[in-house]
Amino acid sequence: MKIFAVNPGSTSTKIALIEDGNVVFSKNVSHDAEKLAQYDGISGQLPYRKETIMNQLQESGISLEGTAAFVGRGGGLLPLEGGTYEIDDLLLSHAVTGANGVKHPAQLGPQLARVFAKEYGGRSFVVNPPDVDELQDLARLTGIKGVYRNVHLHALNLKETAIRHAESMGKKYEDCNFVVCHIGGGISVSAHRNGKMIDGNDIVGGEGPMAPTRCGAVPVSALLKYCEGKELKDVKALCTQSGGFVSHLGTSDALEVIRRGKEGDRQAQMLWNTMIYQITKYIGAMAASLHGKVDGILLGGGMVYSEDLVGQIKEACEWIAPVSAYPGEFEMEAMAAGTQRVLNGEEEAKQYTGIPVWNGFDF
Ligand SMILES: Nc1ncnc2c1ncn2[C@@H]1O[C@H](COP(=O)(O)OP(=O)(O)O)[C@@H](O)[C@H]1O
Numbered sequence: 001m002k003i004f005a006v007n008p009g010s011t012s013t014k015i016a017l018i019e020d021g022n023v024v025f026s027k028n029v030s031h032d033a034e035k036l037a038q039y040d041g042i043s044g045q046l047p048y049r050k051e052t053i054m055n056q057l058q059e060s061g062i063s064l065e066g067t068a069a070f071v072g073r074g075g076g077l078l079p080l081e082g083g084t085y086e087i088d089d090l091l092l093s094h095a096v097t098g099a100n101g102v103k104h105p106a107q108l109g110p111q112l113a114r115v116f117a118k119e120y121g122g123r124s125f126v127v128n129p130p131d132v133d134e135l136q137d138l139a140r141l142t143g144i145k146g147v148y149r150n151v152h153l154h155a156l157n158l159k160e161t162a163i164r165h166a167e168s169m170g171k172k173y174e175d176c177n178f179v180v181c182h183i184g185g186g187i188s189v190s191a192h193r194n195g196k197m198i199d200g201n202d203i204v205g206g207e208g209p210m211a212p213t214r215c216g217a218v219p220v221s222a223l224l225k226y227c228e229g230k231e232l233k234d235v236k237a238l239c240t241q242s243g244g245f246v247s248h249l250g251t252s253d254a255l256e257v258i259r260r261g262k263e264g265d266r267q268a269q270m271l272w273n274t275m276i277y278q279i280t281k282y283i284g285a286m287a288a289s290l291h292g293k294v295d296g297i298l299l300g301g302g303m304v305y306s307e308d309l310v311g312q313i314k315e316a317c318e319w320i321a322p323v324s325a326y327p328g329e330f331e332m333e334a335m336a337a338g339t340q341r342v343l344n345g346e347e348e349a350k351q352y353t354g355i356p357v358w359n360g361f362d363f
């Protein structure tokens with residue numbers, strides 16, 4: 001059984017062909033940021049991204065004929081519960097328009113999956129898009145009446161990491177409590193209780209730790225002062241593109257920040273250590289939201305390749321629970337696994353309703 005997975009990112013498109021559970025072909029194509037910027041919004045990039053994928057397949061002599069399902073990283077959707085969703089017209093239209101107001105290339109995932117399914121036959125899905133929202137009610141209110149929290153997280157990688165870790169313990173994800181982090185260009189820190197992400201930071205909303213491209217949480221009064229004389233769109237971009245390492249040092253590359261630190265740049269050293277300190281504080285917060293009943297602290301994402309980062313987090317947090325590192329991500333495998341579970345009949349595909357799973361309290 002062949003499954004084709006596509007994961008469009010800010011500067012890359014990752015593709016993989018999975019046959020009977022094994023990755024038989026994968027490619028990570030980098031895009032020139034200036035080239036992508038020429039297109040009209042995110043969805044305007046669709047023909048270019050598709051052509052890029054087709055060229056890669058052709059070069060490698062890969063045919064998509066006979067593929068049972070196409071799966072894309074989702075995005076642009078209204079808050080929904082975790083799982084594998086069949087792409088229908090409603091889901092597709094919300095991905096195209098970005099119904100949740102977040103602009104991120106993940107929106108192209110469902111669009112590409114659907115285009116391929118139309119062309120080659122087969123079903124199309126998204127699995128655990130960043131819009132998965134499983135917050136407990138206690139995590140919703142803020143100190144401003146009428147302002148509520150909903151979150152976007154790296155749900156795909158967080159849940160797959162947790163599923164795999166639970167398996168390694170001989171348990172099911174639904175029977176465990178974990179604090180799970182994705183530490184990449186953006187950083188998620190999330191509390192998983194019995195298979196649900198009951199709390200976490202909004203990775204596109206200026207919450208949580210700072211990250212290579214994101215400002216994270218900043219004091220409201222200082223932010224208001226900072227906004228004086230600035231365009232709202234430029235300030236908003238700090239939440240997703242121009243905050244964090246980019247704001248301080250003009251790069252989103254952690255390896256460069258580490259290198260500069262090693263060369264004696266005190267600003268780079270302080271920035272790196274402060275980001276890690278902020279991650280540890282949010283891990284503590286998520287552990288408290290689980291009442292200290294934590295079976296493990298799991299770390300995924302590109303920066304987890306850094307032994308220094310993992311060492312600092314262990315030193316600060318291992319009193320809570322054992323810390324396990326899963327450098328990189330399982331996103332392609334997670335998409336294929338979610339799709340496979342539906343194709344095998346182990347799970348039913350969910351239908352996207354477009355009705356947010358949470359839409360305010362009735363008081
Ligand atoms: N060996 C490494 N040590 C520290 N950071 C790394 C290493 N390899 C990659 N990174 C950093 O990981 C970040 C990207 O993480 P990744 O999870 O790939 O991002 P995304 O979440 O955007 O897909 C970059 O800042 C990159 O410099």
Ligand SMILES: CCCC(=O)OP(=O)(O)O
Nearest residue numbers: 075104106130185186203
């Ligand atoms: C819709 C948000 C998804 C996201 O932020 O992913 P990256 O950190 O991979 O850019």
